[in-house]
Amino acid sequence: MHILITGSSGFVGRALAERLQSPQCPPPLAGASLTLLDVSAQAQAAPGCRTITGSLDDAATVRAAFAEPPDVVIHLASVPGGMAEQHGALARAANIDGTLRLLEAAQASGKRPRFVFASSIAVLGSDFGALVDDNTPLRPQMSYGAHKQIGEILVHDFSRRQCVDGISLRLPGIVARPPAPAGQLSAFMSGVMHALAAHEPYVCPVSPDATMWLLSVARTVDNLLHAALLSLPAQDTGLALTLPALHVSMAQLCAAVAAEYGACLQSLLRHEPDERLQAAFGRYPALHTAQGDRLGFVHDGDVPALVRRAMRKDVNAPSRSA
Amino acid sequence: MHILITGSSGFVGRALAERLQSPQCPPPLAGASLTLLDVSAQAQAAPGCRTITGSLDDAATVRAAFAEPPDVVIHLASVPGGMAEQHGALARAANIDGTLRLLEAAQASGKRPRFVFASSIAVLGSDFGALVDDNTPLRPQMSYGAHKQIGEILVHDFSRRQCVDGISLRLPGIVARPPAPAGQLSAFMSGVMHALAAHEPYVCPVSPDATMWLLSVARTVDNLLHAALLSLPAQDTGLALTLPALHVSMAQLCAAVAAEYGACLQSLLRHEPDERLQAAFGRYPALHTAQGDRLGFVHDGDVPALVRRAMRKDVNAPSRSA
Numbered sequence: 001m002h003i004l005i006t007g008s009s010g011f012v013g014r015a016l017a018e019r020l021q022s023p024q025c026p027p028p029l030a031g032a033s034l035t036l037l038d039v040s041a042q043a044q045a046a047p048g049c050r051t052i053t054g055s056l057d058d059a060a061t062v063r064a065a066f067a068e069p070p071d072v073v074i075h076l077a078s079v080p081g082g083m084a085e086q087h088g089a090l091a092r093a094a095n096i097d098g099t100l101r102l103l104e105a106a107q108a109s110g111k112r113p114r115f116v117f118a119s120s121i122a123v124l125g126s127d128f129g130a131l132v133d134d135n136t137p138l139r140p141q142m143s144y145g146a147h148k149q150i151g152e153i154l155v156h157d158f159s160r161r162q163c164v165d166g167i168s169l170r171l172p173g174i175v176a177r178p179p180a181p182a183g184q185l186s187a188f189m190s191g192v193m194h195a196l197a198a199h200e201p202y203v204c205p206v207s208p209d210a211t212m213w214l215l216s217v218a219r220t221v222d223n224l225l226h227a228a229l230l231s232l233p234a235q236d237t238g239l240a241l242t243l244p245a246l247h248v249s250m251a252q253l254c255a256a257v258a259a260e261y262g263a264c265l266q267s268l269l270r271h272e273p274d275e276r277l278q279a280a281f282g283r284y285p286a287l288h289t290a291q292g293d294r295l296g297f298v299h300d301g302d303v304p305a306l307v308r309r310a311m312r313k314d315v316n317a318p319s320r321s322a
Numbered sequence: 323m324h325i326l327i328t329g330s331s332g333f334v335g336r337a338l339a340e341r342l343q344s345p346q347c348p349p350p351l352a353g354a355s356l357t358l359l360d361v362s363a364q365a366q367a368a369p370g371c372r373t374i375t376g377s378l379d380d381a382a383t384v385r386a387a388f389a390e391p392p393d394v395v396i397h398l399a400s401v402p403g404g405m406a407e408q409h410g411a412l413a414r415a416a417n418i419d420g421t422l423r424l425l426e427a428a429q430a431s432g433k434r435p436r437f438v439f440a441s442s443i444a445v446l447g448s449d450f451g452a453l454v455d456d457n458t459p460l461r462p463q464m465s466y467g468a469h470k471q472i473g474e475i476l477v478h479d480f481s482r483r484q485c486v487d488g489i490s491l492r493l494p495g496i497v498a499r500p501p502a503p504a505g506q507l508s509a510f511m512s513g514v515m516h517a518l519a520a521h522e523p524y525v526c527p528v529s530p531d532a533t534m535w536l537l538s539v540a541r542t543v544d545n546l547l548h549a550a551l552l553s554l555p556a557q558d559t560g561l562a563l564t565l566p567a568l569h570v571s572m573a574q575l576c577a578a579v580a581a582e583y584g585a586c587l588q589s590l591l592r593h594e595p596d597e598r599l600q601a602a603f604g605r606y607p608a609l610h611t612a613q614g615d616r617l618g619f620v621h622d623g624d625v626p627a628l629v630r631r632a633m634r635k636d637v638n639a640p641s642r643s644a
Contacts, residue, residue, distance in 0.1 A: 088429075088483070092422065100414065107410075137459065146479040150472050157468040161410070 001032040003228070004070035006056060006102065007077030008036035011177050012118070012220055016074065019221045021046055028229055037065050038077065056098030062105045069109035072228045073164075075102055075151075076118045081144040082185040088143060095147035103154055107163035115155060115164040116227045119240060121172050121213060123149040126280050133288040134242065141280070152240040159238025166238045167227050169297070172213035172245035173281070174220050175310040186281045189214065190310075192250070196257040196268060197311055205274040206250055210282030213245035214253070216300050216309035223297050230295060241291045244299040246306055247284065256303040260311070323354040325550070326392035328378060328424065329399030330358035333499050334440070334542055338396065341543045343368055350551055359387050360399065378420030384427045391431035394550045395486075397424055397473075398440045403466040404507040410465060417469035425476055429485035437477060437486040438549045441562060443494050443535060445471040448602050455610040456564065463602070474562040481560025488560045489549050491619070494535035494567035495603070496542050497632040508603045511536065512632075514572070518579040518590060519633055527596040528572055532604030535567035536575070538622050538631035545619050552617060563613045566621040568628055569606065578625040582633070 003020065007013045017036055019025055034049040036042055042051040054061030056077055077098060084091035099117070106113050122145030123138045140146045152168040159166035177190035188205050189212060195202035215223075223243055232239065250271075258265045273282075289297070300306035325342065329335045339358055341347055356371040358364055364373040376383030378399055399420060406413035421439070428435050444467030445460045462468045474490040481488040499512040510527050511534060517524035537545075545565055554561065572593075580587045595604075611619070622628035 085483075089426070092426075096418070096422070100418070104411070104414075135459070137457070140475070140479070141482070143479050143483070146475050149475055153462070153468050153471055153475075157462075157465050160463070161407075161465070 001029065001072070002035070002068055002070045003029070003032050003072045003074065004035045004037065004065055005074045005076065006037045006065075006098075007075070007118075008051075009038035009040040009042050010076060012171075012174060012217060012224075013038065013076045015217050016076070016221050016224055017049075019225070021049065026225060026229070029225060033068075035065055035068070035070065037061070055094065056101055057093040059101070062101050066105045066109055069111045070113050071111065072114045072116070073102065073106055074116045074118070074224055074228060075099065078118070078144070078147070080184045081122060081142055084144040084147065085142055091143055091147060095144070096150055099151045099154055103158045103164060107158060112162060112165055114228055115158070115166040116224060117151055117155045117166060117168040118224075119148045119152050119168040119170045120145065121170050121242060123152065123170060124242075126283060128283065128285045131286045131288060132242070132284075134291045156238035156240065165232065167230070167232060168240035169223060169227055170240065170242040171220060172215050172243060174217050175214055175306070176217070185277060188277065189253075189281070192254060192269075193257050193307070193311060196254060196263045196265070197261045199261070199263050199268065201268050201270070204250060204254075204269060204271045205277045206282040207271050207273045207278065208249065208251035208254070210250045210273070210278055211284045212248055212250070212253075212281060213284050213287055214248050214300075214306060215243060215245045216306050218309045218312070219298065219300050226296055236295075239291070241295070241297070242287070242289050244289045244292050244297050245287060246299050246303060247287050248303055248306070250282070252303050253307070256307045257311075260304065260307050323351065323394070324357070324390055324392045325351070325354050325394045325396065326357045326359065326387055327396045327398065328359045328387075328420075329397070329440075330373075331360035331362040331364050332398060334493075334496060334539060334546075335360065335398045337539050338398070338543050338546055339371075341547070343371065348547060348551070351547060355390075357387055357390070357392065359383070377416065378423055379415040381423070384423050388427045388431055391433045392435050393433065394436045394438070395424065395428055396438045396440070396546055396550060397421065400440070400466070400469070402506045403444060403464055406466040406469065407464055413465055413469060417466070418472055421473045421476055425480045425486060429480060434484060434487055436550055437480070437488040438546060439473055439477045439488060439490040440546075441470045441474050441490040441492045442467065443492050443564060445474065445492060446564075448605060450605065450607045453608045453610060454564070454606075456613045478560035478562065487554065489552070489554060490562035491545060491549055492562065492564040493542060494537050494565060496539050497536055497628070498539070507599060510599065511575075511603070514576060514591075515579050515629070515633060518576060518585045518587070519583045521583070521585050521590065523590050523592070526572060526576075526591060526593045527599045528604040529593050529595045529600065530571065530573035530576070532572045532595070532600055533606050534570055534572070534575075534603060535606050535609055536570050536622075536628060537565060537567045538628050540631045540634065541620065541622050548618055558617075561613070563617070563619070564609070564611050566611045566614050566619050567609060568621050568625060569609050570625055570628070572604070574625050575629070578629045579633075582626065582629050
């Protein structure tokens with residue numbers, strides 16, 4: 001088994017690559033050879049693991065990635081929200097051209113690989129009713145979401161034409177990202193967790209009643225590996241689905257972190273809501289993910305479990321039993 | 323006023339260019355300078371009209387088209403349904419890369435032109451309920467429809483970012499195309515009209531009760547010009563809408579052509595339904611186009627009027643009063 005991961009130096013990519021090389025890797029994937037592709041230079045590869053540094057919109061890079069055709073492609077690479085708004089051409093090259101080039105290389109390999117595309121809840125936009133479910137129309141409000149929606153359409157079309165065996169997973173807010181800024185406007189969700197865990201003061205840019213959809217990075221890796229192995233019925237080929245996630249208020253999240261780490265919220269936390277961030281990331285309603293549930297995708301269960309899993313140094317301990 | 327038309331040698335493009343240069347052109351557009359762009363060589367240009375032969379995914383071609391930045395872009399060029407299924411890379415280059423390149427050139431011009439994108443009812447797919455309206459989810463079943471949906475998303479995103487002032491119109495079946503094959507699987511809709519008008523026998527690949535959404539080419543030109551001039555409220559910028567169209571059965575269409583031309587259906591017409599064409603093009607349900615109606619777009623009124631307008635040699639006589 002050979003697995004190609006794009007965006008392998010990113011937050012989710014690193015956790016995924018580590019899990020695949022850890023003793024906790026589920027049996028059918030344990031011992032798989034890995035190709036890790038990223039625009040950033042990568043750590044020295046372990047045995048059975050090949051690294052490629054380059055951009056997806058570069059033909060030679062993608063050719064190199066497919067030198068040994070993969071059985072599974074997990075496509076995480078993208079230029080995220082804030083950066084995509086500021087750098088339209090860069091985002092277009094990575095998010096649209098890159099995804100197309102990858103799908104075309106997968107097609108050319110003739111292997112019809114499982115193609116797991118990391119989409120985003122950004123495809124849904126931010127102008128919601130009282131509930132979001134699998135029938136909620138997609139109305140992306142940022143280029144990032146528009147590009148992810150385009151990716152979903154391409155994955156479906158290449159799957160329909162039997163070029164790949166694709167599935168798109170819409171990732172919610174993934175916590176807890178490392179503090180380094182990576183262009184995500186939603187970085188505050190992780191920022192507040194790190195600060196409170198370290199008993200450091202934090203000015204939160206959304207109000208306590210701001211609501212989010214959250215998933216720990218460990219559960220995200222669980223879901224990506226589940227998608228890599230899942231047997232999809234014919235009518236679901238190329239399907240895009242919203243991953244299960246916890247519907248959490250900022251107050252609930254902060255209380256759970258404070259409880260876990262014995263932090264005093266009153267002395268550490270202040271709220272100075274930024275209207276733009278509040279509108280884009282703080283008004284998520286109840287979420288029903290019937291399709292994801294049916295296919296066996298999972299969220300963290302409850303907020304304390306989310307916090308424990310999100311903040312664990314070893315994100316790759318087996319999290320299904322956590 | 324300067325108008326750039328892509329796909330200007332196509333069926334709709336020619337009718338549009340002719341109307342813009344005819345005495346029947348509506349006042350604000352009369353006398354506009356035209357740039358006509360097509361991959362096919364074009365007829366000698368009239369005064370005030372510039373022609374460019376080349377592909378939209380060629381940077382130099384698009385630069386030439388924007389040498390004098392247009393106030394209005396009417397983007398008709400695309401690789402259509404049947405051809406797109408067979409030639410994925412060609413279709414991707416024309417339909418996705420070409421549309422992106424055009425939008426980026428429009429953005430770079432700094433003029434925020436009106437950008438009219440000819441989308442297609444192919445974005446809706448072919449698996450319908452009893453009614454299609456503005457809330458019907460998009461589920462394209464062919465690459466052509468997927469590419470058009472991607473174009474709609476891009477037009478919306480570039481409009482949201484104030485790079486263009488865009489609108490996407492989903493064109494229904496446009497009749498009556500010239501007999502020459504151009505890759506449209508739906509060419510039979512026009513084929514049957516031409517044959518019956520000429521009192522020639524025709525084997526129709528869908529059954530008499532097959533239902534379609536049809537618009538005459540003259541009305542299509544009316545609607546494109548309406549879109550070029552329409553003042554869009556801010557909340558509608560980048561809007562995609564389904565054009566009003568007549569919901570017509572093949573039996574109704576044939577009867578109307580026969581009545582107009584005194585043709586004997588019994589002796590001329592035979593039906594040999596092709597299951598694939600019937601499924602893709604013969605099961606259109608009732609159509610409600612509230613958004614299009616509200617914004618002043620129009621269909622042909624009734625089937626006899628559709629036939630008269632569609633079959634007229636001079637498609638550019640003023641059709642609003644026809």
